[in-house]
Amino acid sequence: MTDARLRHGRASLALSFFVQGVTFALLVTRIPAIQDRYGISDGLLPVFLAAVPVLAGVGSVGTEKVVARVRPRVVLRWAQPVVLLALLGAGAGNALWEAALALGVFGLSVGALDASMNMMGVSLQRAYGRSIMLGFHAAYSLGGIAGASMAWAGAHWDLSLLVSYLPAVVVLLPVAFIGSRWYAEGAAAEADPRETQGKGAAASVSFKLLMPLCLVMSFAYIGDSTVSNWSAKYLQDVLGSSEQLSTVPYNVYMVTTLLGRAVGDFGVRRFGAVAVVRSGSVLAAAGFGVVALAGGAWTGMLGFTMLGLGLCVIVPQTFAAAGRMFPGASDTAVARLNVFNYVGFLVGSPLVGALGDAWSYRGAMLVPMVLVLATLVYAKSFGAESARYGGGHERPRTVDVG
Numbered sequence: 001m002t003d004a005r006l007r008h009g010r011a012s013l014a015l016s017f018f019v020q021g022v023t024f025a026l027l028v029t030r031i032p033a034i035q036d037r038y039g040i041s042d043g044l045l046p047v048f049l050a051a052v053p054v055l056a057g058v059g060s061v062g063t064e065k066v067v068a069r070v071r072p073r074v075v076l077r078w079a080q081p082v083v084l085l086a087l088l089g090a091g092a093g094n095a096l097w098e099a100a101l102a103l104g105v106f107g108l109s110v111g112a113l114d115a116s117m118n119m120m121g122v123s124l125q126r127a128y129g130r131s132i133m134l135g136f137h138a139a140y141s142l143g144g145i146a147g148a149s150m151a152w153a154g155a156h157w158d159l160s161l162l163v164s165y166l167p168a169v170v171v172l173l174p175v176a177f178i179g180s181r182w183y184a185e186g187a188a189a190e191a192d193p194r195e196t197q198g199k200g201a202a203a204s205v206s207f208k209l210l211m212p213l214c215l216v217m218s219f220a221y222i223g224d225s226t227v228s229n230w231s232a233k234y235l236q237d238v239l240g241s242s243e244q245l246s247t248v249p250y251n252v253y254m255v256t257t258l259l260g261r262a263v264g265d266f267g268v269r270r271f272g273a274v275a276v277v278r279s280g281s282v283l284a285a286a287g288f289g290v291v292a293l294a295g296g297a298w299t300g301m302l303g304f305t306m307l308g309l310g311l312c313v314i315v316p317q318t319f320a321a322a323g324r325m326f327p328g329a330s331d332t333a334v335a336r337l338n339v340f341n342y343v344g345f346l347v348g349s350p351l352v353g354a355l356g357d358a359w360s361y362r363g364a365m366l367v368p369m370v371l372v373l374a375t376l377v378y379a380k381s382f383g384a385e386s387a388r389y390g391g392g393h394e395r396p397r398t399v400d401v402g
Contacts, residue, residue, distance in 0.1 A: 009184025021143020053342035059111025064335035091161030122323030127186025138261035221344025241297035256308030284310030288369030
């Protein structure tokens, strides 16, 4: 693969991560407006919210089967427009069944999109021979900030969901589709013969070996969903902030996530993935500790800042580690690992809410703290390639392409 094709593939994939960040933020930040538009009761809303990650998990598993016949770039090229159109559908309907249909399509297609994007990211990182995965997730974070800002503007000006979503879809859909022409994947790595002898790619992915990474993925998303779902309530109800100030922690979290991911690849190249993941886990756990013990809103804000800087490195490196662990079946490993993204998302928010009601919200923050800290137990799994090839860094496979 030529250097130019690798660079173009990297840029086009980063664009897809950015578009998905915008799209997902536009959906999740306008959930109250979606509830009001369709008259979804408080009792029924959790069912709708849970259905999306469940269907996304189904879409991710289905993608594992599909990429056995077509390349991940083909799945991504068609899944991204469907996700955007499903978002538009969620803003355009009136009947409850229309909301269910739009969110159902969104869930299935976003699972396929997330899985195929990360498959391609792992493949390109292998071709580059050095860490670039965090950069793709930084593009996602940037898109999330842009999408949340657009959602704020729509809410501020009291725009309908359709009017809020339409400009983003009209601009991003053709941009993403045209950009997909330059998708590229690295050549498949040679699998260890002991992994694939007499077995297919799916069989070569040992669930026992993958399980530590699956747990880490779940722990990271439990932490992430805690911030996204409970930071505003925690700051206002527990730490006594104003309603306006309570909206700031999530924005701070997103900005620090972007900053951490923007520089994270350099840290991986310099110190190795194991050290970066360990440092991120300790920093994130300390952040939860600060939040739990905070005496005021600004101390709580410091904790959420630490959380963003710590958690942001874990998920991208978990996908990268799966690719290194199963180089001959990385697509299958990534698809299976991606399911635990949604497991963490499903578990995190209800877990904190239940503990907060039954015990206290300060105490509830200690649970994701312990889970994130448990990542240290599995940190050696992020050095799978060093055990396979020797040394502490990724083995180069191509020349440096910038």
